[in-house]
Amino acid sequence: MARSKEAKSGEGASYLVTSVDRAMQLLLALVDHPDSGVTELAEATQNTKSLTFRLLYTLEQRGLVRKDPERRTYTLGYAALLLGDQSRQQSRLITTADPVLADLSAKTEENALLLVREGVQHICVAMCASPHPLRIFAAVGRKGPLHAGGGPKILLAHAPDEVVHDVVSGALEAFTEVSPTDPDALASVLEVIRQEGYVISIGELDPNIFSIAAPVRDASGEVVAALAVNGPTGRLSDDIRDQILSHVLEAADRLSRLLGWRERADIRIG
Amino acid sequence: MARSKEAKSGEGASYLVTSVDRAMQLLLALVDHPDSGVTELAEATQNTKSLTFRLLYTLEQRGLVRKDPERRTYTLGYAALLLGDQSRQQSRLITTADPVLADLSAKTEENALLLVREGVQHICVAMCASPHPLRIFAAVGRKGPLHAGGGPKILLAHAPDEVVHDVVSGALEAFTEVSPTDPDALASVLEVIRQEGYVISIGELDPNIFSIAAPVRDASGEVVAALAVNGPTGRLSDDIRDQILSHVLEAADRLSRLLGWRERADIRIG
């Protein structure tokens, strides 16, 4: 149980309040360990039981977690609902996208997702699930890489050079046999993406998943998100592919316009 | 407003980790003060600027808040989306209720809400908004009293005696002229509610709001939530009232059955 914390790694002091950081770590652990007891959560967060107990007590006071007094287990509380709902309401991007996603999912009969970039990762900020019983598991708030998959590559293609550099200078994890791993090849792919305005990615994150994505722009013309449809490759014929692509492009265009984007004939800069 | 917290000093030591508690207070303050800077949030939480800054920094590290580097303002982050979405997904009550709420809202053309009791308060855990431009403002995660309003009174009528006692022994706040304030009268009203199986409340929480509610039961027969429709009193004719009531009763019954409840002709006793 030698708890050697990495926060001590020599360098400058940061503003991190460790007890708060541990509490948040615990809260996020609760997402993946619902209905767990003190001991299990203590193991999941690599903290002591006493600390975990105190943190849970504190979080419970504020309604972030809820304790089942019978079974002595903890779950996310109703304050978490409040946070989630309000952060959604406060995001113009998400509220605008919701009906577009619903429409896109209905037309394609597959999952429709909205992804944004945060640092060198993508995050799913909204989604509408496929009506089919067999569908890709995806969830709002989940993170992933930028270099593999349809939506992620859209985001990477329109990210600042510095971000692209950070991504390719790290190890490009190969999730499948067709995941991009060569930095130079990836760079030229990104260029193609910028020109074509969409991505069709098959089996890059998982061998059985395809993804078709397009960029979403706001009033300033910046790419602020990626709109993507994903599903099992088994349902992807050539016909369907073209159909989904046109729906995705139409939806991305519509969403961009709703956000204030106007196509500019001349993107002229000297 | 009336936030007389427990005595901070002196009596019984609790397990509260104050830094975490303050961080949560800050996080919840961010719900009502989106896009605020350090100073404003420090004032809202009655903390010092330095503490607020450090807490925000820590929360940002975990993605709970997001900082706009340009404007130096803070908003709820994407981890909040994750928490909200997951806590919804993890709740069988909520996932089951969602389509019922959508249906109820469509049929009545008013807000449809699902409320649960937590201690001596009610919390809205799910809702579907009215299509009308004029509609009651309500939001998931918001709390309120148990003694006034349709849904709240349903919850109170089926709460343990101890809870009822706590509620009536406190001051029964009068939100409007027709809010119940007399403990004895309230007690007999609760008895009527248990017998009739619904509540029609007009102007108890706000003079211009009506609410029609019914109890939701789970497999054990316990009342676990209240299903309610609310809207502006101006839209409530006698006809409409009866119509909404029947829709609410039907929806509550359907939701209860989806949760495993079965009407028992004879209540067995040992």
Added chain:
DNA sequence: CGTTCTGTTTCGGCAGTCGAAACACTGTTT
């Protein structure tokens, strides 16, 4: 009726937190 899990409580030492105040920065006013 032990055994072995749980969750809860206590306690003291010292790491970590926190307030105050200085600092840096940006935009506005004179």
Added chain:
DNA sequence: AAACAGTGTTTCGACTGCCGAAACAGAACG
């Protein structure tokens, strides 16, 4: 341009309240 009035950021030392360890208490096995 210089003074000003706001921000947000950084430093620092004192002291407090956090945290790990270990004891305690209940429940759920066998």
